[in-house]
Amino acid sequence: MKEYTLGILDEEETEIEVIETCFENEFNIITISSINSVDDLINIIKEEKIDVLSIDYKLKDHNSNIPYNGDYFFTEIMERFGDFPAFVLTRDVENARNQSKKINPRFIVDKEDIHKFMLDKFKEEKNKFIEDLQFEIVVHRNxxxxxxxxxxxxxxxxxxxxxxxxxxxxxxxxxxxxxxxxxxxxxxxxxxxxxxxxxxxxxxxxxxxxxxxxxxxx
Known part of the structure; x- marks a missing residue:
């Protein structure tokens, strides 16, 4: 059992597999397959004791049963918890930053970067990203x-x-x-x-x- 738990809110199976493979050695992984509201997400975070959350930016576009995209869930989680370690994944960082004025740009992460972390030559960048996530968790807990x-x-x-x-x-x-x-x-x-x-x-x-x-x- 690892010290920290990463929750993955995503609708693309291939992306979920990449994130799991990338971080499974450092985090317990909880996959959130479907939610209908922020309350659903909050309940899962509490029940599964999630420490940091990865949110797909285009949730609604990938699954019409989900009422909102990832930026909505991110901002609501920050509002409801007062603060919470989380980041938004997207293939179009510039567009996400332009559209999501309430999200600090440093919390918007390029999916391509996560894919690169699978390669040995990007091991240093991967370790830095993991250290940053763990630091956010520690700061939040402190x-x-x-x-x-x-x-x-x-x-x-x-x-x-x-x-x-x-x-x-x-x-x-x-x-x-x-x-x-x-x-x-x-x-x-x-x-x-x-x-x-x-x-x-x-x-x-x-x-x-x-x-x-x-x-x-x-």
């Missing part, structure tokens, strides 16, 4: 770990004294951010502390305890 550590500090502080207004807002912000990172959803409204009541605070404490328990189970 961000979550830092948020969790800060949240736990505030939780301990809350056990001994009342939190200031700014600490309460930070407590709420961290809850939301961590919840998004692990589930794709924010569950605490931003107006949560508009009325400071013990019931609201007790409810938030319970949400935090549940959230930290979820993280321990991962």
């Amino acid at each position: 961000k979550i770990a830092e948020d969790v550590a800060e949240l736990q500090e505030l939780q301990e502080l809350m056990d001994s004294q009342d939190l200031s207004g700014s600490d309460q807002n930070r407590y709420m912000e961290l809850n939301n951010r961590i919840e998004k990172s692990i589930s794709g959803y924010s569950q605490i409204p931003m107006t949560y502390f508009s009325k400071e009541t013990n019931d609201r605070l007790d409810d938030l404490i319970q949400k935090t305890e549940d959230l930290l328990n979820k993280l321990e189970e991962k």
